[in-house]
Amino acid sequence: MARHPRESSDQHLVAKGLSATSVAALFLLLRVFAVTDYDWNAAFSLAGTLGLDDVVVMVLGTLMASPVLGGIALAILLPEALIHQIRLGRPSWTNAGNLIWLLIVALFTGALIWTYRTWWVLVVAAVLAVVLFMLLRAGKRDPEGSRLAHWFVSSSALIVTLAALVLAATVQTPWVSLEEIQTRNGLVRGYVVENPPGYLKVLLDDEREIVIVDTADVTGREEIAPRP
Template identity: 40%
Template sequence: MPAVSTRNDEDTHLGTTLTGAAVLFVLLRLLAVSHYDWHTTFALLHTLDLEDAPGLFLGTFMADQRISSVLLVLMVPLTVFYAAATRSKSAPLLVTVLVAFLVAHVLTYHHWWVPVAAVVLATLLGVLAVRRRGVERGPERFVLRRIGWIVGVVALVVAAVVATPWVPRERIETGEGVIEAYVVETSPGFLKVLLAGDREFRILRDDEVRSRVELADH
């Protein structure tokens, strides 16, 4: 019975930690995309729903090609190394997803140095593991034991520094002229947008909008 209670306490602690990390991630993202303006952050907060969380999370890492390049270089070999060392059942699926992201990234931006750098890092980790006869000690063991914390810290750092919103930039023609903005919410009769330049939060009526064109460059 005490063992069951301990397990429940650990699960509760883990759930609380993950919830807190998720809230902090969202808050940092809102601050970053608003250029740390309190009023704009407050306005953006009211455009989000619970179902927006997956899109916000994935959009964060896909919005800036420089950030996504560095993350893929780091995360693909680390995940492969983790999968090979622990033989976790979920690790191969994660590796497959990351490799798919890597392929799509290279085909889109033609950054061929990204997979090359990932292979170099994976090779380096493999050489270190062989020299130390596995992962019983050294940097490999450190990575394996703390990979969850490493990923979490990286995610929070990215959330705090990536100023590009998680939605595509659009060229919007209105009655007053053309603006470039990010549409953060579409409500009946209204569009809530964040201007690409000064990050001003604006609400546009549908009858003000004449056309919308999504821009490839976010």
């Protein structure tokens, strides 16, 4: 018996939702292990503080935590989004999603370069853009390269997903700022991963262990900016 079009559409939406949830769960798992230096006990302690609703903040924090790795990711994403937008043609409602994505990537790139003077990001992005343009125009002269370039500029979702998962597994800096916490018992240097009433759950910077700090003992907190 043939399926009703609405039933097929609903199943497709459910499948996409499950896929997105699976990717979010994998990203969360990779981040928990990466920031704890793949220590099982520390990862177990940290996992209890997180949920799928934290993934968006974690993605942004991961991209911004390591200027070098973030710069590499942006140097790849910027030319891909730019060329894809050029191929889509004049901005319109039908390609507004890609245009917004391009503006977001450009904003992150501009902010990173302005903060850390990482001009190499623009150089790498420009070289990659030139290579992609040449491959796209190669046609019959280089069919394999042309197909690869066409796939690259039309696979934004896959590339973004892979980049996010690679960063999740390799960036050991957590998605929150490094802090020096002055307490009555001495200095605690780490990342506050949970801040409920009465205590702080801190991931130590060096040992990558979870410690509990009573807020009554805290005499001062200072954020430390990440190094380029």
